[in-house]
Amino acid sequence: xxxxxxxxxRKFVMALTxxxxxxxxxxxxxxxxxAIVWPVAYNSVCEFLGANWYALAASAVLAVFILIHIFYxxxxxxxxxxxxxxxRYAVVRKPKTVEWSSQNMFVLGIVILxxxxxxxxxxxxxMQLAEIAGTEGVIPPAxxxxxxxxxxxxxxxPIVYIIGFIAIWFHMNHGFxxxxxxxxxDNTVWIPRLKKISCWWSTIVILLFVAQAIVFTINAKNxxxxxxxxxxxxxxxxxxxMIEKDFGPDAIQVxxxxxxxxxxxxxxxxxxxxxxxxxxxxxxxxxxxxESQPGGKEQFEKMQKQAEMWNKMAGFFNYLxxxxxxxxxxxxxxxxx
Ligand code: HEM
Numbered sequence: 001x002x003x004x005x006x007x008x009x010r011k012f013v014m015a016l017t018x019x020x021x022x023x024x025x026x027x028x029x030x031x032x033x034x035a036i037v038w039p040v041a042y043n044s045v046c047e048f049l050g051a052n053w054y055a056l057a058a059s060a061v062l063a064v065f066i067l068i069h070i071f072y073x074x075x076x077x078x079x080x081x082x083x084x085x086x087x088r089y090a091v092v093r094k095p096k097t098v099e100w101s102s103q104n105m106f107v108l109g110i111v112i113l114x115x116x117x118x119x120x121x122x123x124x125x126x127m128q129l130a131e132i133a134g135t136e137g138v139i140p141p142a143x144x145x146x147x148x149x150x151x152x153x154x155x156x157x158p159i160v161y162i163i164g165f166i167a168i169w170f171h172m173n174h175g176f177x178x179x180x181x182x183x184x185x186d187n188t189v190w191i192p193r194l195k196k197i198s199c200w201w202s203t204i205v206i207l208l209f210v211a212q213a214i215v216f217t218i219n220a221k222n223x224x225x226x227x228x229x230x231x232x233x234x235x236x237x238x239x240x241x242m243i244e245k246d247f248g249p250d251a252i253q254v255x256x257x258x259x260x261x262x263x264x265x266x267x268x269x270x271x272x273x274x275x276x277x278x279x280x281x282x283x284x285x286x287x288x289x290x291e292s293q294p295g296g297k298e299q300f301e302k303m304q305k306q307a308e309m310w311n312k313m314a315g316f317f318n319y320l321x322x323x324x325x326x327x328x329x330x331x332x333x334x335x336x337x
């Protein structure tokens with residue numbers, strides 16, 4: 001097949017998948033920018049891009065493009081090395097016009113891949129993947145701002161991200177214009193223009209990413225994403241679908257309370273309910289009573305499941321309130337929205 005057998009075909013595939021990835025990175029960068037100006041809206045976007053069929057389909061297409069891009073990059077690199085044979089060990093003087101990034105696209109790709117693995121473990125695995133696999137932790141998968149909190153409160157995260165961004169800048173800056181060359185748009189008028197466009201495009205995208213990493217780190221240090229009142233109200237509502245799933249027809253009363261009560265009132269109420277359920281279940285008399293009743297065993301098991309649920313919710317409220325007193329005087333770096 002021409003696309004995989006010929007060098008031109010392979011370069012064409014690299015250009016096509018590369019163009020798609022440039023668009024994805026640009027879109028992703030714009031989406032993240034929402035978290036700077038309006039964190040509540042960012043979480044709504046995360047919810048929309050959760051385990052819904054359209055988001056899963058988009059993620060699957062993205063994964064295929066990334067894998068093809070990597071596979072063809074390896075093929076082209078191996079092919080180039082074979083073509084150069086023993087010469088690749090000879091000391092060669094590279095022409096001045098050959099950019100550093102063009103010589104190092106493969107190495108830059110590996111640095112990006114390493115960043116990428118860390119990034120997917122920190123976010124995607126705990127959000128979309130956890131939602132599909134049913135392995136959610138204390139934090140609801142749609143609470144994107146809390147995953148920002150978790151990731152950017154680690155000292156090494158901004159460092160790893162900045163290294164990743166620098167590699168992406170070089171890779172994208174070169175890849176952007178050279179993909180036009182690969183599809184045959186190789187003329188002396190347009191290539192210099194495309195080089196300028198690609199430099200501007202990559203620089204704007206990467207500067208935005210850097211700004212995001214700085215803002216997220218400052219906010220995470222101040223526990224802003226845990227403490228902001230508007231976000232707290234949004235987080236408590238994120239528990240509603242979870243309650244509906246686990247409580248079945250009994251859910252309505254609980255979900256009403258979650259929707260109506262402000263966070264400060266709901267939090268102690270949930271913790272109290274969790275404690276009460278625990279005490280009830282640990283009472284040997286209550287257990288004996290349920291076992292003596294017809295259908296009592298099933299009812300007891302149902303109560304156990306509900307107690308687990310209350311315990312999980314109480315754990316979430318505890319997590320959000322962890323540092324409340326310690327940093328009561330810290331002003332958030334964001335306006336409340
Ligand atoms: C400050 C920088 C970044 C932040 C805060 C960030 C945040 C996120 C979040 C929250 C998700 C999970 C979305 C979900 O599953 O609903 C995600 C997924 C992802 N991110 Fe990033 N990201 C950043 C930079 C990047 C960069 C530079 C790249 C590309 C090189 C990238 C590639 C991806 C990919 C491929 C996914 C999986 C998307 C999917 O499966 O739909 N991210 N990111």
